[in-house]
Amino acid sequence: MKKHAKAHIHIKFFATLSKLTPGSAEHFPIDPGITVLDLFKQLEVPVDEVKLIFVNNKKGELTTELQGGERIGVFPPVGGG
Amino acid sequence: MKEDMIKEIKTVAVPKKMPDGTSYHSISVEQTTTLANRFNVRDLTVEISALEADIVPERYSRNMKTYSTQDQATLLKSMVSVVGLGGLGGAATEILARSGVGTLNLIDGDTFEESNLNRQFFCTQDLLLKSKAGAAKRRVNEINSSIVVQQHNEFLQENNVVRILENSDAVIDCLDNLNSRFLLEGATKKAGIPLVSAAVAGVSGHVTSIFHQDQGLRLIYGEPERLPQKGAETSLGCLPQAVTIMAALETSEVIKILLKKGNVLRNRLLIVDLTDHTMEVLDLL
Numbered sequence: 001m002k003k004h005a006k007a008h009i010h011i012k013f014f015a016t017l018s019k020l021t022p023g024s025a026e027h028f029p030i031d032p033g034i035t036v037l038d039l040f041k042q043l044e045v046p047v048d049e050v051k052l053i054f055v056n057n058k059k060g061e062l063t064t065e066l067q068g069g070e071r072i073g074v075f076p077p078v079g080g081g
Numbered sequence: 082m083k084e085d086m087i088k089e090i091k092t093v094a095v096p097k098k099m100p101d102g103t104s105y106h107s108i109s110v111e112q113t114t115t116l117a118n119r120f121n122v123r124d125l126t127v128e129i130s131a132l133e134a135d136i137v138p139e140r141y142s143r144n145m146k147t148y149s150t151q152d153q154a155t156l157l158k159s160m161v162s163v164v165g166l167g168g169l170g171g172a173a174t175e176i177l178a179r180s181g182v183g184t185l186n187l188i189d190g191d192t193f194e195e196s197n198l199n200r201q202f203f204c205t206q207d208l209l210l211k212s213k214a215g216a217a218k219r220r221v222n223e224i225n226s227s228i229v230v231q232q233h234n235e236f237l238q239e240n241n242v243v244r245i246l247e248n249s250d251a252v253i254d255c256l257d258n259l260n261s262r263f264l265l266e267g268a269t270k271k272a273g274i275p276l277v278s279a280a281v282a283g284v285s286g287h288v289t290s291i292f293h294q295d296q297g298l299r300l301i302y303g304e305p306e307r308l309p310q311k312g313a314e315t316s317l318g319c320l321p322q323a324v325t326i327m328a329a330l331e332t333s334e335v336i337k338i339l340l341k342k343g344n345v346l347r348n349r350l351l352i353v354d355l356t357d358h359t360m361e362v363l364d365l366l
């Protein structure tokens with residue numbers, strides 16, 4: 001078995017960040033053990049525009065580690081009405 | 082006096098059937114007003130007395146079953162403040178008026194402009210440059226003249242927020258900028274009033290309910306000092322379908338809070354994205 005077998009996550013960007021959604025968003029390959037920040041660097045996400053990160057329906061952080069199988073949601077600040 | 086009125090309500094009430102065949106006794110809008118004039122009380126008082134005698138004001142008949150007559154009376158005895166009468170606030174006010182929330186405290190210092198026409202229910206071409214709070218009051222009176230409306234043509238500020246929100250049983254945040262939302266939250270927490278807050282950008286949005294001991298908006302936006310004034314809506318605008326669904330979700334939360342029934346979104350965020358039908362509840366803690 002390879003040391004860094006690929007795993008997959010589901011990633012969804014909301015509102016202004018939705019343009020960053022990769023083509024394979026529902027089955028996006030990652031190296032297990034990477035952080036949310038690593039993922040954002042890979043996808044060229046402007047981190048200062050991110051307000052809320054969800055990992056599996058719970059609030060996550062840039063330092064949250066991903067093992068594969070997670071669902072990630074990313075929100076910019078939203079305040080309209 | 083009250084006994085006389087209840088006796089009279091029972092006399093004029095007529096037997097009716099719900100669409101499913103359930104029998105009930107009903108009084109009409111016209112009968113309500115006639116009795117209110119005769120006994121020199123508000124229409125609201127007649128409706129509450131009727132419900133307490135298990136007689137349904139016909140205007141609320143399709144609320145019944147989901148609400149008991151006691152629930153409907155509780156709504157009529159409640160006061161909700163709607164802060165911001167634009168997209169979210171217009172739709173929320175309309176729903177609360179039709180639901181029969183007895184006192185609506187409507188707050189907005191703004192006037193309508195053309196760019197409001199896409200989503201703000203009370204904004205019509207005739208009312209451009211006119212007061213949003215004034216338009217909201219007129220609309221509520223047209224829908225349900227039993228409702229007591231308190232109109233505030235002013236923006237919430239540090240020095241008026243306590244006075245304006247006084248006696249509210251719940252407050253709905255229908256504001257359009259991030260700083261004012263924190264000002265409002267601070268005041269509702271201090272006063273111990275539950276707050277329901279929603280925000281929209283484009284066709285997505287989120288909603289949560291905040292009680293005074295909860296961390297509240299900080300769980301969503303972080304510390305207010307580090308926030309921009311506006312969010313993603315600056316570039317995405319606000320679409321009427323998104324604003325209206327978020328306003329509907331806010332009123333659903335408020336009604337659960339008023340009736341002390343059901344599962345409220347405390348420390349949780351309901352997120353909506355109409356592009357792909359996302360509707361999920363996320364844990365903020």
